Amino acid sequence: MENCAQKKKYLAKDYKSELKPIWCPGCGDYTVLNAITRALAEMALPPEEVAVVSGIGCSSRIPAYTSVYGFHGVHGRALPVATGLKLARPDLTVLVTGGDGDGFSIGGNHFLHACRRNVDLTYIVMDNQVYGMTKGQASPTTAPDWEGSKLTPDGTGINPFQPLVVGLASGANFIARVSASDPVNMAQIIVEAVRHPGFSLVQVLSPCVTFRPEQQEWRDIVRTAVVDYTDDAARAARRLMTDDGFNVGKVLYKGSRPPYRPEFEASNGSIGELEARFAL
Amino acid sequence: MTVQSVSLTIAGSGGAGVVTAGSLLLDAAARAGWYALMSRSSGPQIRGGEAAAMLRFATEPIMSHDDSFHLLMAIDWDNITRFAAEIPLTASSLIVGDPAHGDAPAGLLKNSPRVAALPMSEIAGGIENGRPNMVALGAIAAMIGLPPAAMRIVVETALKKKGPAAIEASMAAFFAGIDAAKNLPAIPRLPNVAADALPRWSITGNEATGLGAIRGGVRFVAAYPITPATEVLEWLAPSLAKVGGMLVQAEDELASINQIIGASYGGVPAMTATSGPGLSLMIESLGLAVAAEVPIVVVDVMRVGPSTGIATKSEQSDLNIAVYGLHGDAPHVVVAANSVADCLFTTQWAVHLAEAMQVPTLVLTDQAMGQARAILPKPAELTFIGQREVATAAVEGQRYKRYAMTGSGVSPMAIPGTPGLTHTADGLEHNEFGTPSSQASDHQAQMDKRSRKISQFNYGDHWAEIIDSEVGAGDTAIITWGSATGPAREALQRHADAGGKARLISLRLIAPVQPEKMAEALRGITRAVVVEQSHSGQFYRMLRAFYELPAKTLSLHQGGPLPFGPQQILDQMKQLNAGSA
Numbered sequence: 001m002e003n004c005a006q007k008k009k010y011l012a013k014d015y016k017s018e019l020k021p022i023w024c025p026g027c028g029d030y031t032v033l034n035a036i037t038r039a040l041a042e043m044a045l046p047p048e049e050v051a052v053v054s055g056i057g058c059s060s061r062i063p064a065y066t067s068v069y070g071f072h073g074v075h076g077r078a079l080p081v082a083t084g085l086k087l088a089r090p091d092l093t094v095l096v097t098g099g100d101g102d103g104f105s106i107g108g109n110h111f112l113h114a115c116r117r118n119v120d121l122t123y124i125v126m127d128n129q130v131y132g133m134t135k136g137q138a139s140p141t142t143a144p145d146w147e148g149s150k151l152t153p154d155g156t157g158i159n160p161f162q163p164l165v166v167g168l169a170s171g172a173n174f175i176a177r178v179s180a181s182d183p184v185n186m187a188q189i190i191v192e193a194v195r196h197p198g199f200s201l202v203q204v205l206s207p208c209v210t211f212r213p214e215q216q217e218w219r220d221i222v223r224t225a226v227v228d229y230t231d232d233a234a235r236a237a238r239r240l241m242t243d244d245g246f247n248v249g250k251v252l253y254k255g256s257r258p259p260y261r262p263e264f265e266a267s268n269g270s271i272g273e274l275e276a277r278f279a280l
Numbered sequence: 281m282t283v284q285s286v287s288l289t290i291a292g293s294g295g296a297g298v299v300t301a302g303s304l305l306l307d308a309a310a311r312a313g314w315y316a317l318m319s320r321s322s323g324p325q326i327r328g329g330e331a332a333a334m335l336r337f338a339t340e341p342i343m344s345h346d347d348s349f350h351l352l353m354a355i356d357w358d359n360i361t362r363f364a365a366e367i368p369l370t371a372s373s374l375i376v377g378d379p380a381h382g383d384a385p386a387g388l389l390k391n392s393p394r395v396a397a398l399p400m401s402e403i404a405g406g407i408e409n410g411r412p413n414m415v416a417l418g419a420i421a422a423m424i425g426l427p428p429a430a431m432r433i434v435v436e437t438a439l440k441k442k443g444p445a446a447i448e449a450s451m452a453a454f455f456a457g458i459d460a461a462k463n464l465p466a467i468p469r470l471p472n473v474a475a476d477a478l479p480r481w482s483i484t485g486n487e488a489t490g491l492g493a494i495r496g497g498v499r500f501v502a503a504y505p506i507t508p509a510t511e512v513l514e515w516l517a518p519s520l521a522k523v524g525g526m527l528v529q530a531e532d533e534l535a536s537i538n539q540i541i542g543a544s545y546g547g548v549p550a551m552t553a554t555s556g557p558g559l560s561l562m563i564e565s566l567g568l569a570v571a572a573e574v575p576i577v578v579v580d581v582m583r584v585g586p587s588t589g590i591a592t593k594s595e596q597s598d599l600n601i602a603v604y605g606l607h608g609d610a611p612h613v614v615v616a617a618n619s620v621a622d623c624l625f626t627t628q629w630a631v632h633l634a635e636a637m638q639v640p641t642l643v644l645t646d647q648a649m650g651q652a653r654a655i656l657p658k659p660a661e662l663t664f665i666g667q668r669e670v671a672t673a674a675v676e677g678q679r680y681k682r683y684a685m686t687g688s689g690v691s692p693m694a695i696p697g698t699p700g701l702t703h704t705a706d707g708l709e710h711n712e713f714g715t716p717s718s719q720a721s722d723h724q725a726q727m728d729k730r731s732r733k734i735s736q737f738n739y740g741d742h743w744a745e746i747i748d749s750e751v752g753a754g755d756t757a758i759i760t761w762g763s764a765t766g767p768a769r770e771a772l773q774r775h776a777d778a779g780g781k782a783r784l785i786s787l788r789l790i791a792p793v794q795p796e797k798m799a800e801a802l803r804g805i806t807r808a809v810v811v812e813q814s815h816s817g818q819f820y821r822m823l824r825a826f827y828e829l830p831a832k833t834l835s836l837h838q839g840g841p842l843p844f845g846p847q848q849i850l851d852q853m854k855q856l857n858a859g860s861a
Contacts, residue, residue, distance in 0.1 A: 019715060048699045053542070063704045064716065069696040070704030071545055072716075073538065074568045080502075080535040084542025084550070085696075087528060088500050092546070092696055113531035262526040269522030271494060278481040278491075279658065280310045 010044050012037040017067050022058075026216070028180030028206030029059045029126055035178075035186035036095065036124070037066065042191050043093075050093045053082040055107060057099040058133050059126035059206065076106030079114040082121050090120075090261070093194060100127040104140040104161045111163075115170035118198040120259040122190065125163065126180075126206035128215060136211030148211065163203055165240045168233060168253060173198030175236065175253040177245075180206040181219035185249045192251060198259040205248065224249040231256065283773070285338035286424045286468045287346045289367045290416065292355030293330050297413035301355075302333025304434050305417060306653060310482050311430035313473030315341045316655040317620075319648060321366050321841075322592055323359065330359035332367065337424060339473050341657055343619055344766030347845035349373055350467040351423065352388070353416050354381075355400060361387035365842060369393040374467050376419065378402075378412065396464050403456045409449035410456070418457020425469035428458065479658040485649035486511035488623035488659075489579055490519060493551050495624070496631025497666040498577065499525030500550040502539035504532055504558060507591040508647040509581040512553040533558040537565040540576050545705060547695035549635055549666045553579035556598050557588065559642075563605045568707040569640035570610040570730065573683065573691070575668060577630050582646040582762075584840045594648035595840030596762050596813040599822065602642045603791045611731045613641040614790040618745055618765035620654040626788060628662055629742055635666030637690060637733050644790070646813075648763045648843055668693060674700025681712040683726060689733030734792050743789040743797055747772060754781025755804060756853065757830070760811040761787045761819055764844055768811055771849035782853065793826040807832040809852045815839035832856065 015037035023029050040050060050068035054060035056075035063070025069092075073081050078096050086094040103111050103125050114123065129146075131137040137149045140161035147155050164175050174196040178186040186204065193200035205222060207215030225247035230236050236253035290305075292298045302318050309316045317336045323329035336345055348368040354360055354377045364387045369375070373393035375384050378400045389395070398419055400412035421431055431454060439446045483491075489512050493501070501520060503513045517527040525548075530536040533554055540550035554562065559580045569576050582598045584590035602614045613633050617626040627643050634641035671692035674680060682703040684691045691712075694701030708716040709723050717723075745765070749772055760768045765786040772784045785801050802808075808830045812819040817837035823829055836852045838844075 046699070047702055048697055051546075051696050061716075064706070064714075066704075067702055069702050071542070071572070072704055072706040072708060073541070073572070074564055074707055077534060077538040077565060077568075080530065080538035081542035081545070083528075083535075084500065084502060084539030084544075085546045086542075087526065087539075088543035088548040088550070089546035089696060109531055110535055113535065262521075262528060271491075271523060274491065274494065274519050274522065278483045278487070280480045280482055280655070 007044050008046070010041045012041045015040045015047060015067050017065055019065055021065055022061060024210045026209040027058070028128065028204070029062070031180040031183045032059070032124065032126055032186065032204055032206055033062055033065055035183040035190060036062070038183065038187035039190035039194065040068070042187060043194065045093055049091070050095070051085060052095045052097060053085065054078045054097045055102040056133070057102045059097060059099040060102055062097040076102055077110065078102065079107060079110040079123065083114060083117065083119050086119050086121055087262070094121050095194070096121055096123045098125060100125060100129060100141045100163070101131045101139040104163055112166070112170045115167050115172040115199055115201065117260045118171055118173050118257050120197055120199070122193045122200045122202065124190065124202045124204060126204045127163070128206050128208035128212060130208050130211045132208050132211055162240070164201065164252065165237065167201045168236055168240060171257065172201040173255040173257050174200035174251065176251045177203045177205070177248050179218065179222040179248040180204055181222065182249060189251065196254060198255065198257055222246045222248045225252065229254050283338045283340050283342055284470065285336055285342060285346060286470055287336045287349045288351035288353060288420060288424070289332050289334045289349050290353045290355065291330070291332040291360050291363060291367070293358035294325065296355040297411060298331045298333050298355065301413040301417050302335055304431070304438060305335060305420060306655065307434040307482065308421070308426055308430040309337050310480060310655045311433055312427055314339055314470060314655065315480070317342050317345065317652060319345065319652045321363055323362060330362060332363045334367070337470055339470055344770045344846065345843060347847040351376065351420070353420060354378070354384070355412055355416055356381045357385055361385050364388055368845070374465055376464060394465055398460055398464065403460055404453050407449060407452045407456060409446065410453035411450070414450045414453035415457040415460065418454040419461040419464060421454070422458040422461035423464060423467050423469070425471065427472065428455070480655055481658050482653065482655050483620065484511065484651060484653045485617070485620040485623040485645055486581065486651065487515045488620060489553065489627045489643070489645060489650070490515040492624040492627030493577065493631060494519060494523060495662065495665065496628040497549045497635065498551045498631055499523070500540060500543035500548045501527040501552060502530045502536045503527070503552045503554065504530050504536050506555045506558050508583055508651050509553045509555045509579065511651065512579060512581065533561040534565065537562040537576070537578065541565060541569055541574050544574050544576050545696070549575065549631060551577040551579065551631070553581065555581050555583050556585045556601070559598060559601060563601070566612065566640050567606045567608060567610050570606065570612050571707045571709070572705040573638040573693070573730070574705065575634040575638045576640045577627070577634050577643060578640060579627065579643040579645065581650040582644060590841055592647065593841030594646045594763065594813070594843070596646060596764065597815065597818060597839065598644060599790065599814065599818040602644055603822065609727060611734050611792065612639055613637070613734060613792070614644065615641065615788055616644040616762045616790055617649065618762060618786045618788060620649050620652055621656050621659055623649060624659050625662065629664065631666040632664040635668045637737055638668065638693060639734055644762060646763050670695060671701055672698060679713065682714040683710060683712050683729070685712060685725065685729060688736060689729045739789055739794065743787070743794045744801065745786040745788060746801055747784040749776035749780060749782045751776055751779060752781045753783035753804065755806040756782040756856065757802060757805045757808040758782060758784045758811060758849065758853070759808050759823065760784070761790065764811045764813055767844040767846045768849055770846035771853070774846060774850055775853060795827055798827045802828070802830065806830050807856050809834045809836055809849065809856055811836045811844060811849055813838060813840050813844065
């Protein structure tokens with residue numbers, strides 16, 4: 001039983017490290033870092049009970065900029081690392097951060113199966129429709145006619161990946177889209193995402209000012225979604241498939257699937273019992 | 281003395297119950313107090329393909345198959361010639377077939393073995409629910425001297441759920457087989473063994489690997505199904521659950537290794553098991569575990585490569601990828617089991633090494649030992665279990681250094697949940713705090729540290745198994761590793777029986793290399809034969825690169841899937857000595 005002693009209070013800065021981000025001035029990821037630390041303060045989670053896991057890319061640098069436990073792995077594999085960590089340590093709050101290339105291209109298969117497996121994780125994807133760290137190539141969410149990369153000078157000609165639609169179809173238990181231009185709202189949505197059991201997917205429209213300067217206009221284009229979330233996957237699918245990608249600021253879908261947790265007998269066996277089965 | 285043994289193969293098409301018959305025979309032999317080894321070979325079909333169970337029985341522990349088989353019991357002849365190369369027969373071998381399926385195919389008769397008929401299907405047909413494979417088992421039992429009482433217990437256990445009628449039908453067919461065997465030519469028989477035989481286990485290499493992991497402290501396993509490693513996982517799934525751990529079936533091998541990295545970062549010793557194709561996929565993240573210093577164990581049950589190769593058959597050809605596959609300079613540990621029983625020891629040791637040094641440790645076993653079942657002496661209790669050096673409390677006024685410089689190179693690791701020690705573990709090169717750094721001095725310091733922790737570690741006597749012939753080591757060595765150790769041991773034994781001196785050196789620690797220990801082991805040795813199941817001689821080349829080998833060293837290397845026979849190794853030893861006069 002908890003006594004009446006007041007829960008320790010935290011400020012957003014308590015979750016920030018002293019490291020200066022490598023990001024360009026004006027990058028949307030600064031706001032995401034702020035929103036994450038704000039959300040953690042709001043939940044008053046002791047920093048040692050939180051882990052932030054990432055792969056490779058500009059936004060994947062976030063763990064080192066926090067003061068919680070961090071793991072910065074290889075490109076595309078943040079979700080499996082986080083899955084193993086959360087299953088082994090269900091007491092921790094585990095966030096996963098990364099970009100659209102890390103999550104939907106090289107890590108695409110893990111994205112599908114993380115949604116399907118529904119481990120209690122919060123996945124924050126900073127989507128800027130470009131590979132920033134390698135200096136501006138088309139990503140899975142880039143429009144087909146974007147001609148800004150020497151790799152695809154005539155555009156990719158490929159329809160962009162629809163992360164929220166795919167996430168919904170794959171079984172994500174919580175889906176939201178937010179804009180880097182509104183950190184207060186983003187922090188609120190992250191709090192909701194963390195508190196919702198199972199796999200929570202938060203897409204952040206986070207502009208890349210260097211390789212997609214036109215994305216600075218996103219702050220004027222985005223609009224707060226007019227409808228509240230649904231728990232009906234079919235309705236959510238219709239909405240997500242018909243929206244233009246700029247409805248932000250609200251949770252779009254909340255499911256009620258129980259989180260994945262392998263069943264095991266409560267440690268009541270012994271190694272001796274296992275060995276006895278081999279004895280003649 | 282060379283072990284007195286009898287070797288036989290039961291072969292037949294799908295549905296003939298070949299593997300079942302082999303398992304029953306193995307269990308009955310165990311009941312009778314014998315030791316045994318059973319390997320299996322199967323065609324590529326998912327179900328119903330031809331199969332062969334290769335068995336060797338002895339009254340003493342055995343490590344290897346013999347050069348040839350005394351008996352081939354063919355329940356039918358379907359596709360049997362596909363196995364011909366794996367079932368060496370001599371003029372004194374005996375083929376027993378069912379005349380209802382025609383004559384033995386010419387492909388089996390190259391060395392003029394004796395051939396006899398046993399009308400298994402006709403005899404089985406005369407018994408209600410009688411099956412030809414039980415008739416075959418009766419005949420085999422009669423020929424090799426296996427007491428029927430032992431078989432009754434085994435059949436009763438195996439058919440308990442099917443009821444007494446099924447048991448009696450099986451035993452009736454079995455006794456009819458014993459009866460019919462009176463007309464068959466003789467093969468070697470084993471004597472009865474005293475009932476107070478030493479405690480023995482019946483276990484496969486893959487099960488032993490799983491048990492070694494649990495004994496070592498592994499409580500989280502993530503893996504993707506792959507032949508021939510799947511049985512490690514199938515044994516671990518329910519067993520881990522019983523001791524408070526868990527197994528997760530991952531979406532692919534990339535996920536498998538990264539899940540175990542995550543679990544181990546969380547403080548829970550973790551492992552995955554795979555085969556060559558899966559190991560290839562895991563290589564990038566093995567490097568991550570090196571750089572971020574996360575202990576993990578990766579078991580590779582090797583099969584014939586490259587690419588998909590021959591998924592169901594054995595080879596020792598993943599040595600290069602295990603040792604050299606990682607990009608960058610990435611010090612890590614590679615160990616190899618040398619027998620079914622040693623899968624237990626080596627895997628448990630691997631967990632210990634991984635945890636103690638915070639380093640990824642690869643365990644190489646292979647299909648031959650992984651899928652073989654052995655009746656063997658009860659393995660010894662081992663004391664070492666994984667012990668990680670953990671940082672438990674913050675030092676006042678000092679920021680925690682996850683990758684602190686230490687004499688041993690091992691830095692105390694803070695486990696998430698520990699107040700005051702938060703940090704980010706990183707695959708990017710970093711400084712002592714874990715902060716990403718591209719400075720030459722940080723790279724140098726961290727490289728030195730990661731290299732130092734595995735080069736300075738005390739591996740004790742476990743680095744190799746060294747066995748001298750009963751008459752001494754003399755000046756000749758057999759240097760080998762993994763599954764090739766079994767036939768090499770038997771070659772050493774036969775060499776000793778003929779009065780020959782030699783030393784067997786089987787490496788368990790493949791990397792890091794141990795040149796000083798090898799120099800000590802090779803003291804007084806002037807000639808050596810290196811034995812391995814690799815077409816290109818990967819092991820020989822590695823030895824040449826890192827060790828001072830005797831001036832006269834021969835390389836006996838062949839690709840899989842055919843195993844070495846002891847005689848092949850003896851022939852090589854003779855050749856070694858022939859030119860030396």
